[in-house]
Amino acid sequence: MTWGRTLVGCPDTEIVAWIDVDTSLAEKAAMELELGDVMTADNLAEAVKASLPDFIVDVSPPSAHCSVVCEALRLGLPVIGEKPMASSMDEARQMVAASQDAGKLYMVSQSRRYNAPMEQYRELVRGLAGVASLNADFFLGPHFGGFRDEMPSPLLLDMSIHTFDQARFLLDADPVSVYCEEFNPSWSWYDGAACANALFEMSDGSRFAFRGSWCAEGLMTSWDSNWRACGRKGTATWDGDRDLRIEEVQVTDGFFSKVSHERPAVDAEGYAYGLDGSLAEFLSALETGTKPQGECSDNIKSLAMVFAALESAKTGARAAIADVLGA
Numbered sequence: 001m002t003w004g005r006t007l008v009g010c011p012d013t014e015i016v017a018w019i020d021v022d023t024s025l026a027e028k029a030a031m032e033l034e035l036g037d038v039m040t041a042d043n044l045a046e047a048v049k050a051s052l053p054d055f056i057v058d059v060s061p062p063s064a065h066c067s068v069v070c071e072a073l074r075l076g077l078p079v080i081g082e083k084p085m086a087s088s089m090d091e092a093r094q095m096v097a098a099s100q101d102a103g104k105l106y107m108v109s110q111s112r113r114y115n116a117p118m119e120q121y122r123e124l125v126r127g128l129a130g131v132a133s134l135n136a137d138f139f140l141g142p143h144f145g146g147f148r149d150e151m152p153s154p155l156l157l158d159m160s161i162h163t164f165d166q167a168r169f170l171l172d173a174d175p176v177s178v179y180c181e182e183f184n185p186s187w188s189w190y191d192g193a194a195c196a197n198a199l200f201e202m203s204d205g206s207r208f209a210f211r212g213s214w215c216a217e218g219l220m221t222s223w224d225s226n227w228r229a230c231g232r233k234g235t236a237t238w239d240g241d242r243d244l245r246i247e248e249v250q251v252t253d254g255f256f257s258k259v260s261h262e263r264p265a266v267d268a269e270g271y272a273y274g275l276d277g278s279l280a281e282f283l284s285a286l287e288t289g290t291k292p293q294g295e296c297s298d299n300i301k302s303l304a305m306v307f308a309a310l311e312s313a314k315t316g317a318r319a320a321i322a323d324v325l326g327a
């Protein structure tokens with residue numbers, strides 16, 4: 001429904017069909033979005049033939065992403081789809097190949113990349129002229145109920161892709177390897193491990209440290225994590241909301257260097273946040289042919305961070321991203 005509202009609210013898009021394996025859910029969505037007599041169906045190929053869309057938006061569950069996306073690409077249509085790209089690396093590789101074979105764009109919507117304070121934070125991080133450590137703390141205690149309470153590794157599998165992808169965005173670097181431990185405290189209301197600590201080596205030589213919990217009661221962080229980047233010129237922090245801070249070295253004599261303090265105000269005037277931002281970038285890529293953020297052959301590196309972290313947690317050894325990415 002969130003995607004439905006985004007598409008309805010965008011002046012450049014129109015929904016021509018709503019497809020769901022359960023057509024009663026497609027009809028319900030069409031009614032709630034007041035789409036009139038828009039086509040509803042349970043078969044993608046037939047609906048495409050009848051409604052002639054320009055592109056497909058895939059908001060199916062992760063286990064269905066590979067079949068939906070590959071079919072749409074084979075039908076000659078570009079796709080923007082929800083994260084995580086796939087429920088395994090094998091599927092993700094098939095999807096990248098399907099996009100290349102069809103010569104059609106498949107972009108994964110990493111909606112948390114479209115965030116004005118985070119873009120400003122990236123500029124502060126760049127200004128440090130080299131980062132040694134980037135830390136993200138993610139501590140929340142959502143009582144979802146439903147599938148997340150029963151799935152294995154709910155934090156790593158369902159959520160960490162956002163934070164890992166944000167780290168790539170902030171550092172403008174790719175992952176090289178990871179050491180990860182995941183665990184479940186005795187009081188956790190999840191069956192699977194709800195906590196994880198992961199340390200990534202990145203291609204710029206920096207280390208990205210993720211500390212996360214999905215059963216953390218009290219003093220919760222933002223859903224966008226709490227960040228610290230420590231670099232050549234100083235340190236920059238972002239609380240994942242609107243508090244940006246930077247301290248840069250001015251004079252280096254004495255025990256501690258003298259630093260400047262700045263708390264830049266967030267400038268979010270007219271900014272397209274979240275899904276609005278990813279849809280705008282997708283439409284622009286279709287029009288201009290430029291490669292958008294989230295393009296599948298790039299986004300698979302963020303997905304590999306998740307599966308490499310899981311692999312390391314399982315074996316107790318450091319996992320190489322290249323091994324997880326495969327050929």
Ligand SMILES: NC(=O)c1ccc[n+]([C@@H]2O[C@H](COP(=O)([O-])OP(=O)(O)OC[C@H]3O[C@@H](n4cnc5c(N)ncnc54)[C@H](O)[C@@H]3O)[C@@H](O)[C@H]2O)c1
Pocket residue numbers: 019020021022025059060061062064067068082083084111
């Ligand atoms: N970016 C975010 O913050 C964010 C937030 C929520 C969900 N998501 C992502 O969105 C996706 C969907 O999540 P959800 O919570 O809306 O799931 P959901 O289960 O509520 O809805 C998925 C729908 O897809 C339908 N479906 C299943 N298989 C299908 C198929 N093969 N073809 C067509 N329809 C099919 C189901 O019947 C269901 O109606 C997931 O990948 C999830 O990770 C992202």
